[in-house]
Amino acid sequence: MSADQTIDHDSWNYSPAKLPRQSKITLGRIHGVLPYDGVRNPGFRSASSHRVWLTYRTIANDFQPKSGIAESAAEAAVAHELLLSPLLYDLQFQPLKVYLRPGDRKGPSYTHDLLATFMDGRRSLIFVRNSDSLQKPRTWRDIEAIKAATSPSAADNIKIVDAGRYSRQRRENLFRLHEAIQSPEPEVDDMVLWTARNYRSLWLMRDLFPLLDLPQKTVFKSCYRLIARGALRANLDHVIAEWSRIEVAS
Incomplete structure (x- = not known):
């Protein structure tokens, strides 16, 4: 041609x-x-x-x-x-x-x-x-x-x-959750989970940031690991970020 x-x-x-x-x-x-x-x-x-x-x-x-x-x-x-x-x-x-x-x-x-x-x-x-x-x-x-x-x-x-x-966002969230558990910090996770359980007004992830004497990014990563473990719940079909609705799993 x-x-x-x-x-x-x-x-x-x-x-x-x-x-x-x-x-x-x-x-x-x-x-x-x-x-x-x-x-x-x-x-x-x-x-x-x-x-x-x-x-x-x-x-x-x-x-x-x-x-x-x-x-x-x-x-x-x-x-x-x-x-x-x-x-x-x-x-x-x-x-x-x-x-x-x-x-x-x-x-x-x-x-x-x-x-x-x-x-x-x-x-x-x-x-x-x-x-x-x-x-x-x-x-x-x-x-x-x-x-x-x-x-x-x-x-x-x-x-x-x-x-x-598996929506596109759910696929992305599962990838990020899997990435998060590759860097475990059990002591940090225990602190974040204890705070979440004892804070009655918990609604958004960002509500935890001022309650912990830890860098915001550390709390953020911990929330990802806790969601991956099933200790915290979030909607995996939505973007998981500081404005995300989270709750402690029963």
Whole structure:
């Protein structure tokens, strides 16, 4: 195609330009971080979906940082929500590949999104899909085929998660809450929580700032950790800031 025949996608042709498929991004070794160990690398470049690379800590790895790759922003939000739970023992990304035709390893296959292992030994495979897809009978037929192809020994159950439950702000808040618990300060958190419990007029996060002989940013970070722990409650679908409504969990 000559230069004068080239379609200019910026001036008049507003449809997205079809670009060649790019290679997957492969992380090299990171000092002090356990490598990604999923059976599939979903980290290829995409113009239509949001891949998320993250590091996380679990009891299973003695809280040593480990690399994870989520295939969508909603999948990452589910992972962050699980990582906030004190009941979680381990979390794996892209943990298991199953073949939908028994014995046919060249036929259609599916790789599970997440595998959560809890402190009591329960294991749950997590299937994350958007709301529109979950309204379609074909999706549920696919889910039944995936369940049938998955060995009962792989997990105790398969949980279906509607990505529509995770608004953009909720995803952002879960990310920030997960970041906050990476820098624990238990003594500060005890002081902030004690103050919150004993201040009868508590309404906004900023109400706590003048009550504590601590820098405002220290109290702010502590509130994030306390919300992550479930000791304080806030609306995760709204921005969590100093003007946010908070309350002590019962």
